[in-house]
Amino acid sequence: MIRIFIYIVRKGMNFSQKSNIVAINTVRQGKVRRAMAARAVDIKPEDRDASYWAALMFDIAEKRDKEAFQSLFDYYAPRVKSFIMRSGIAEITAEEVAQETLLTVWRKADKFNPTLASASTWIFTIARNKKIDRLRKDARPLPDANDPTFAGPGVETPETTAWHSINAAKVHAALEKLPEDQRKVLKLAFIEENPHAAVSEKLGIPLGTVKSRIRLGLEKLRTLLAEQRGDFS
Amino acid sequence: MTNAIYHPADDVLLKYVTGGFDTAYNIVLASHVSQCLQCQNSVALHQEIGGQALVEQKPVDMKISALDLLESSAPEIDEPPAPITSDYSQTFDIKTPGILSTYLGKALDALKWQSLSPSLKQHVIKADGKAVARLLWMAPGKSVPPHGHQGEEMTLILSGGYYDGDEAYTAGDLHIADHKTPHVPVAMEDKPCLVLTATDAPLIFSGIIPKLLQPFYKI
Numbered sequence: 001m002i003r004i005f006i007y008i009v010r011k012g013m014n015f016s017q018k019s020n021i022v023a024i025n026t027v028r029q030g031k032v033r034r035a036m037a038a039r040a041v042d043i044k045p046e047d048r049d050a051s052y053w054a055a056l057m058f059d060i061a062e063k064r065d066k067e068a069f070q071s072l073f074d075y076y077a078p079r080v081k082s083f084i085m086r087s088g089i090a091e092i093t094a095e096e097v098a099q100e101t102l103l104t105v106w107r108k109a110d111k112f113n114p115t116l117a118s119a120s121t122w123i124f125t126i127a128r129n130k131k132i133d134r135l136r137k138d139a140r141p142l143p144d145a146n147d148p149t150f151a152g153p154g155v156e157t158p159e160t161t162a163w164h165s166i167n168a169a170k171v172h173a174a175l176e177k178l179p180e181d182q183r184k185v186l187k188l189a190f191i192e193e194n195p196h197a198a199v200s201e202k203l204g205i206p207l208g209t210v211k212s213r214i215r216l217g218l219e220k221l222r223t224l225l226a227e228q229r230g231d232f233s
Numbered sequence: 234m235t236n237a238i239y240h241p242a243d244d245v246l247l248k249y250v251t252g253g254f255d256t257a258y259n260i261v262l263a264s265h266v267s268q269c270l271q272c273q274n275s276v277a278l279h280q281e282i283g284g285q286a287l288v289e290q291k292p293v294d295m296k297i298s299a300l301d302l303l304e305s306s307a308p309e310i311d312e313p314p315a316p317i318t319s320d321y322s323q324t325f326d327i328k329t330p331g332i333l334s335t336y337l338g339k340a341l342d343a344l345k346w347q348s349l350s351p352s353l354k355q356h357v358i359k360a361d362g363k364a365v366a367r368l369l370w371m372a373p374g375k376s377v378p379p380h381g382h383q384g385e386e387m388t389l390i391l392s393g394g395y396y397d398g399d400e401a402y403t404a405g406d407l408h409i410a411d412h413k414t415p416h417v418p419v420a421m422e423d424k425p426c427l428v429l430t431a432t433d434a435p436l437i438f439s440g441i442i443p444k445l446l447q448p449f450y451k452i
Contacts, residue, residue, distance in 0.1 A: 066300060073299035078292030085293060095296055102299070103306055117277070121284030128283070132252045136361045143256065143263040143332045171281040190251055190283040191290070196244070211244065218243050221278065 041067050050168050053119035054112075061109035069106055072119075077102050080127045086191050087131065097134055101127045118168030174224035182217035189214055237269055237405035243279075245409065246272070250279040255362030257431035261387045264330035264429060265407045325427050327392045327404070333429060336360065346370065353377065364433040371395065371420035371428075379415040384433035386410045388418075393426035395419055 040055035053075075059068035081098035085091060104126050112122050175183060185199055189210075192198035196214075200207045241249070241262060248254055249262050266272045297305075319331040322341035329341055336358055337344065346354040352375035358366040364384075371377065373393075387409050394403035395418040402408045403421075410416060420426035 066303065069303070070299040073295075073302070076287075077295045077299075079287055079290040081295060082290040082293040083287055086290075091293070094293075098295065099297060099302055103302060106303065117280065118284055120288050121280050124284040124287040125280055127287070128250075128252045136256070143260045143336060168281055168284070171278060172285060175282065175285055186282055187286040187289065189247060190279070190286040192251075194253070195247055195251060214247065215243060218278070221282075225278075 039065065039068065041065070041071050050118045050120075050172070051114075054114040057105075057109055057112045057114070057119050057122075060106060061112065072105065073102050076105075076120075076123050080123065083124075083127060083191060084131055089131070089134070093134065097127070097130050100130045104130070118172075121168060170225060170228055171221070174221050174228075177224055178217055178220055182213050182220065185210055185213040186217040186221075237265070237271075237407065239402060239406040239408055240269065240272055240275075241265065241407055241409065243275070246275050246279055250276060250283060255364035255431075255433060256360040257358070257362060257364035257366035257433070258385075258387055260333060260336050260358065260360060260366050261389050261407070261429055261431045263332045265389050265405070267330050267332055268405060325392045325425075327427070329391075336366075341368075344368070364431055366429065366431045369428050369430055371418070371426040373420055373425055374422045376417050376419040379417045381415045382411060382432065384411070386430060386432045388428050388430040391427045391429055393424045394421045395426050395428075396421065 040052060040059050043052050043055075053072070056068045056072050059065040060072065077098050080101050081091075081094045084094035084097045089097070101123065105123060108126075112119065117125075175186075178186070185203065185205075188199045188202060189195040192202070196207055196210050199205075200210045203210075205213075245262070249259070249266075254262065266276055320329045320334055320340040320342075321327070322329060324342050327341075329337070334340075337356075344356045346356050348354050352372035354370040356368040358368070360366055368391075369377070371393075387407065388402075390402050390404050390406050390408070392404055394401060394406075396402075397408070397410075397416050397418045400408075401421075402418075
């Protein structure tokens with residue numbers, strides 16, 4: 001009986017010692033990781049998620065960290081260029097638009113607000129505006145209620161701060177849950193110049209099917225987001 | 234914020250978010266969105282999908298490095314941000330959406346209006362592109378002459394309201410009409426109706442007199 005008791009106590013001690021060691025190691029690793037990654041640029045590629053890009057944006061805005069900008073540039077500029085080229089714009093112009101986009105990112109980094117949008121979304125919106133600027137003669141800013149480069153006392157009312165119930169990570173998660181056909185059509189639609197027609201041609205499916213898949217995809221996304229939040233409309 | 238009943242559909246917002254519209258439509262849509270929580274959420278959702286799609290683009294090599302870009306770029310000019318003010322108009326008893334104010338350049342009350350008839354006034358907003366945006370003012374109970382559309386007509390009700398067939402549109406609502414059959418918006422009786430509207434093709438008037446006047450009024 002006593003032996004059994006001792007055995008249990010020993011086992012228990014062993015267990016707690018082990019878990020202590022695990023805990024200490026975790027703390028150590030955490031410290032090491034934090035020490036190693038005092039700057040976002042030092043985070044390993046496999047650990048890069050939305051918060052990594054947001055941290056880079058922060059370093060660019062606060063510290064004018066050129067290395068952080070370089071990391072951001074190396075990832076996004078070639079993708080922005082590709083995105084611009086997809087709307088039928090020549091490579092040389094697409095290169096310029098991508099440069100202008102990234103330069104705006106550098107200059108307006110302090111306008112980036114991670115609670116409003118992910119870095120990808122912010123850059124997407126700037127790229128889209130730069131693309132349209134190229135196609136316009138008018139020098140005035142684009143009338144876009146959510147234009148991230150619109151500075152100043154916001155667009156309207158106190159609700160502006162509350163309106164973003166959209167969370168980048170949640171949208172990403174919800175997108176991954178969509179049926180493949182809907183996800184494919186939705187993503188293509190946001191890249192192509194003439195969404196419905198271009199997607200129809202590219203995927204070889206009728207225009208009506210494209211439209212209904214986009215509609216169904218968005219409905220499903222809203223349902224998924226509503227399940228997470230409870231009051232999304 | 235308004236309690237709009239009529240909102241742009243998803244295909245319209247998709248086109249808006251991806252930059253498919255002329256400036257005139259963008260002014261109307263942005264004015265609606267800036268006052269509509271529901272549409273702000275929808276636009277944010279659309280933009281997030283755009284961001285995800287951007288990340289999945291096949292990279293195309295840049296011809297310049299990040300540091301060279303910073304080196305070669307002209308020195309940063311601290312351009313003053315476009316002032317976005319929201320004016321209150323006594324005449325119309327409304328607060329103009331800030332984005333609309335930017336394009337008008339002055340307060341609603343200070344605008345020059347062009348009389349199309351004793352009960353109909355307009356102010357054309359200069360914007361790039363072939364579509365035209367304008368403010369239209371209708372006296373209480375009066376109507377816009379019967380007209381149809383070759384292209385899309387997008388209308389944001391700023392003040393008052395109108396009936397169009399069986400539907401009633403009031404402040405904040407966005408009314409999109411792309412039908413070729415003539416329609417006749419009739420202002421509600423209680424007060425004048427002020428709308429912001431964009432069209433990408435001349436309206437098709439059914440009556441002979443509006444037709445004759447059309448070239449002069451850029452409608």
